[in-house]
Structure formats: C-alpha cells, structure tokens
Amino acid sequence: MGKVRFNVTMSLDGYVAGPSQSENDPLGAGGMDLHTWLFELEAWRKTHGEQGGEVNASTRVAEVLEGGYGAVVMGRNMFGPVRGPWGDEPWTGWWGENPPYHTPVFVLTHHQREPLKMDGGTTFHFVTDGIGPALDRARLVSDDQDVLIAGGASVIQQYLAAGLVEEFWISLVPLLLGDGERLLDNLGSSIRLDQIEAVEAPGVTHLKFVVR
C-alpha cells in the first residue's frame, strides 16, 4: 500500500509562501526564492522542457518527491486564483495543457464542476464533500502508490490535524520571508514525529519525517 505524504519547501522562519499572493504572484512576495534549489536542478529542468542545470545532492530527493505517487489531492487555492463559482470559461490550472502530475488530481472546492481531462494523464476531479472523501477517492485510484497532498499550507494542515498524513519531506531553505503562509500553524503540540533522514544539499536541507 502507498503512503499519504506531502513535500514542501519551507523558509527557515516557517513560511511556504510569501505575503500578497495573486494570479501574477502565486507564491507571494519572495515565494519564488524558496524554490531556487529546485529550479536549478537538471532533473527539474528536463521535466519542464529546459536544458542544462545542476546535478547535486538534491537530485535524488527531487526524484523521490516527484515520483511514486498514483493520485494527488490539492486545495482550490493551489489549483488557481479563482474564487466562488467556476463560471462559463473556467480556470484550468496554473500548468497549461500538460500539467506535471500525470495522475488523477482531486481538487477540494465548495463548487461542483465536471472532471477536467488534460494532456499527459492528468485529470482534475472537483470534490465538494471534504478532505476525507477526497483522500478516499485518491486512494481508490492510486494503484497502491502514494497519495500526494500537494498543498497549499491550509490543506496540509487539515490533513495533518486529522491524522491522515503518514510521512513528509520539508526542504528547508536559508531564507527569512517574515510574512506569508506558515506551514506548521494551528496544529498544537499533539502530533508526534520521527526524523528519518536529513540530506544536506546546496542552499537547502531536505528533512524526512514520519508521523507516529
């Protein structure tokens, strides 16, 4: 059986996105800088149609993080900046015609919508009955691979608080954002973690945890 997991890049002061997120700045002020370690990798550039790039200790981690899942769950804010009903010319995601997921993706929303089939094997399913049913549906189609909770922070928090996450990676970068979306907020002190692995890489340390 696959695991329910997430992975996220976090600033040293705990943020996974900067302040003032918008359609033009989906990660908020300073938020793109979080992912410099990833954008520089050859492994990432290749899957996004670009040449060249670095091979370093992050490469293996990026390959682990970007593979091994058979379904994805994400919040509506991660799917797009649109709020309220979907309207007549609805948003189809940030990622163009061929999103990088290549699996079913379950989008948490309060507004019903027909499934949206994209190129490359990604189909967005819109789930209106909450995080539990969304995960159940993801598990059903994940073919015994992992279910990836893609984000954002509030969706990850909801799954953590519900005890539904089994393991996660935090890629910690030496950056202070000062404001924005904090990952590990609103969780109290009851979640018990074991540190499984730490991988030092240029400009980032990747930390793997298992929830007890």
Added chain:
Amino acid sequence: MGKVRFNVTMSLDGYVAGPSQSENDPLGAGGMDLHTWLFELEAWRKTHGEQGGEVNASTRVAEVLEGGYGAVVMGRNMFGPVRGPWGDEPWTGWWGENPPYHTPVFVLTHHQREPLKMDGGTTFHFVTDGIGPALDRARLVSDDQDVLIAGGASVIQQYLAAGLVEEFWISLVPLLLGDGERLLDNLGSSIRLDQIEAVEAPGVTHLKFVVR
C-alpha cells in the same frame, strides 16, 4: 578575531521555548523535550557531573557549540525569572555556584547591580545601557574568541535585527510545540543567510548559517 554567534535548539514549528514559562518550568510546557538530544550526550553529561551517555553525530556539534567563546551576552529572562529591581537577596542564576559558562557573562537588564563572581570563572556583569554596549564589553574581554549570544529568543532577535550576529547554529528537532517563544519572529525578510553545514544526528539536525 572571534565571531558573534548564537546556537539554539528549535522545534520544527519554530519555537525555542514552550508556553507558560515559570521558575519551575523555565523552558515552558514541552520545552525540555527540545533538548533531549543534548541531555543524552556523554559530552554534555560529563560537564554536568553525570556518567554515561551517547556518543553520536551530535557530539562534535555540541563540542563546537560549547567551546570557543570568551564572553557571553544574555537577556535577563534567561538569567532568571525575577522581574523589576534586584532586591536584597538577589537571584544568582539558574545554574548554582558553578555556572557552565566559565567566562564573563553580560546580563541585559534595566536595573543596576554589582558584578557577581561565581565559581569556575563565571562572572555576571549587569548591563543597563543596551545590546550594543553589552556586546562591546563582551568583545573587549573575549580575548579574540567568539562572543556567544546565549538567548533568549527576544535578545537573539534584537542582535539579528541590528545586524550584529555573524553566524549561528540551529538544532532543529522533530517536535511541534504549537505555542511559546518563536525564534525567528519580528525580523522581516531583509536578513540574508548562507547555509554552511547540515549535520544529521539522532532526533535532531544541526544547521549552521552565516549572515551575509
């Protein structure tokens, strides 16, 4: 010349002490658990009069952190729980007759007090004119070794915000405290850091940063 540095153990959600700190619970609820990695080390137990303990990847880091400084600066809340004027039978620190510093220690306070000489080379000096003068005095007597900013969180924040810290270690533990004293608050996004080293150890990852 020595460096101005600090080292601190931080929970994954960013706290260096739990909520509800008191004389009986100086690290607040859950705060002692932050330091389990340290208390288990033979290197730490030996310097605190105890036998046995672990030797692991944290040992080298603990030796680096606990050596190499010639003077210490700390906040009054780290020195003790007493507030206001010192009174007639004043507090002499948490550490008994022989504190673990063995150097001059400059305590930031609003209330004047004569220097307090302890066993083992530690003398507490009480500084009423602010963080800059306290650091100047510490540098003067540090004999070209490092000046250690011992804490707590608000004092570290003040030195970071003033651009006076040159390097620091964060020992990150897989613990959520949910509340308490956050280390990297009130600092905005202007501080630039380089990650120098990451050391994976049982139950903790030690991260070294340099301030640009």
